Amino acid sequence: MKEKNIFGLIHSMDQVTNYLIIQWNKMFNESLGISHILVLSHLKDNGKSRPSDIARTLGLTPPTLTHLSEKLVQKKLATRLAxxxxRRIIYLAITDKGLDLVKKANEEGKTLRKNLFDKLTAEEQQQLLSIYRKLNDSIRN
Structure with a gap:
């Protein structure tokens, strides 16, 4: 790929990402960011987890996860368990309130995805998913 094209690609990806984040923040009025929802989703899918494992899985730094989990615990969306x-090992677990919020986030996320990705054919959506999976796999190795 020519150098000029790679920067155009990165810019286009950033524009789509920024659009999605802005729309998400407008729709989901819970004073939480996407990263908070990712942590809650991880807990919903995996059960109680050590913060270091959550950080590693989501590609976050431990201090970032500490900051995110502090807000989740404060809002009673998650709890800390010894x-x-x-007793030195602490887990983070999702609460019923957190489960309800993840459900709401998923419902609103479906609307957001539908509004954006319905502009693509089913084949284009599958290609895009395949491309992003391939890129994600390459940066994890």
Whole structure:
């Protein structure tokens, strides 16, 4: 790919991402960002988890996860649990209120995706998904 094209590609990707974030913030009026929802979704899907494992899985730094989890605990969307055998080990777990919020976020996210991705054919959506998976796999290795 020519150098000029790569910067155009990056710029286009940034524009779509920024658009999605702005629309998400307008729709989801809970004073939480996408990263908070990702943490809650991880807890919903995986059960109680060590913060270091959540950070690694989501590609976040431990201090970032600490900041995110602090707000989630403060809003009673998640709770901290000590390990039964080793009290030094702390887990983060989702609460019922957190589960309800993830459900709401997913419903509103569907609307956002529909508004944007319905402009693509089913084949184009599948191609885009395949491309992003391939890129994500390459940056994790």
């Amino acid at each position: 390990d039964d055998d080793d």
